[in-house]
Amino acid sequence: MQATDRVHFAIVVYDGVEPIDIGATYGVLSMARRVLPGIAMTLVAADPGPVVLAGGMRVIAERGFADGGGYDAVIVCGGPGWPRQAEDPRMLAFLREAEGVMASACTGGMILAAAGRLDGKRATTRRLAVGAEAVAPLRLRGERHPQVRTAEARLVDEGAVVTGGGVTLAIDLTLHLVERFYGADAAAEVTRIVEYAAARRANEAAFAASAAAE
Numbered sequence: 001m002q003a004t005d006r007v008h009f010a011i012v013v014y015d016g017v018e019p020i021d022i023g024a025t026y027g028v029l030s031m032a033r034r035v036l037p038g039i040a041m042t043l044v045a046a047d048p049g050p051v052v053l054a055g056g057m058r059v060i061a062e063r064g065f066a067d068g069g070g071y072d073a074v075i076v077c078g079g080p081g082w083p084r085q086a087e088d089p090r091m092l093a094f095l096r097e098a099e100g101v102m103a104s105a106c107t108g109g110m111i112l113a114a115a116g117r118l119d120g121k122r123a124t125t126r127r128l129a130v131g132a133e134a135v136a137p138l139r140l141r142g143e144r145h146p147q148v149r150t151a152e153a154r155l156v157d158e159g160a161v162v163t164g165g166g167v168t169l170a171i172d173l174t175l176h177l178v179e180r181f182y183g184a185d186a187a188a189e190v191t192r193i194v195e196y197a198a199a200r201r202a203n204e205a206a207f208a209a210s211a212a213a214e
Contacts, residue, residue: 001038007181008040010071010098012108013061014091015052016081021105022059024170025075032178032190039178042071046090054079065094073177074098078106078126078170086114103162103177105170107137112163113145121158122149126166137166154207171196172203 001007011026029041045051045061052058076095085091095102095115104112109125112118129136135143142150155164155173162180164173175196179187191197 001182003036003182003186004038005182006038006040007072008042008070009177010042010044010063010074010100012074012076012091012094013043013045013051013053013059014077014081014085014088016079016084017051017053017077018079018106018167019053019055019057020167021077021079021108021170022053024168025077025105025174028171028174028190028194029178031194034193035189036178036182036186044074046088046094054081065090069097069099071098071100072181073101073103075103075105075174075177076108076111078104078108078110078166080131082107082110085111091115101162101177101180102160103164103173105164105173106166109163110137110141112161113141113148117161118145118148118163120147120149121161122151122153122156123158123161123163124151124153124156124165125163127152128166154203168199169203172200175200 026041029039033039042063043061044063047064048061050058051061092115102117106126109123126137154169155176164170175187175191178190191200
C-alpha cells in the first residue's frame with residue numbers, strides 16, 4: 001500500500017483499560033501518521049463519550065458499538081476491567097460481528113477469547129499475574145478456553161486475528177499491524193521515529209531464544 005492509502009483502526013476501550021495500552025496502540029499510530037498520513041484511528045466503546053481508564057484517567061470514545069463499522073483493523077485493549085468485558089453481551093456481540101483484522105493488546109486477548117474469535121487458533125496474552133490476580137492471564141485462558149491454543153509469544157499472527165503479549169508488547173503488536181498493511185519498510189520507519197528499534201530487536205531475540213529453549 002501507499003503511505004496515503006487509508007487504513008482505519010478501531011481502538012476498543014472500556015472502563016478499566018490500562019492507559020499504557022492506549023499509548024501503545026493509538027499513540028504509536030498517531031506517530032505513524034507523520035509518515036503514513038492514510039492512517040485513521042477511532043476510539044470505540046459501548047457508547048460514545050467518557051471512558052474511565054485504570055488509574056482514573058478519562059478518554060472520550062468517538063464512536064459506540066452501534067455506530068457502524070468500516071474498520072480495517074479492530075484492536076481490543078487490555079487492563080483490569082477485562083473480566084467484566086469478557087461477560088458483557090454488548091462487547092461480545094460487537095466483537096463477534098466486527099469485520100477486518102481482529103487484534104488484541106495484552107488482556108484484550110481474554111475478551112477476544114470470550115467472544116469466540118480465537119477458537120481453534122494460536123494466541124497469546126499477558127504471561128504474568130499482577131496485583132490481586134491469582135493466576136496469570138495466559139494460564140487462565142488455557143483453563144477457561146481450551147479450544148484456544150495457548151502460545152507464550154511476543155505476538156501471534158493467525159491471519160484474520162493477531163494477539164499481542166503483555167503490557168508494552170502492545171507496541172510490537174501495533175508496529176506489526178502497520179507492517180501488515182503498509183509493508184516492512186514503512187514499519188521500520190515508524191519503529192525508527194518512535195525510537196523503538198533496539199527494544200523491538202531485543203524483544204524479538206528474547207522470545208526467539210525462549211522458543212528455542214522449549
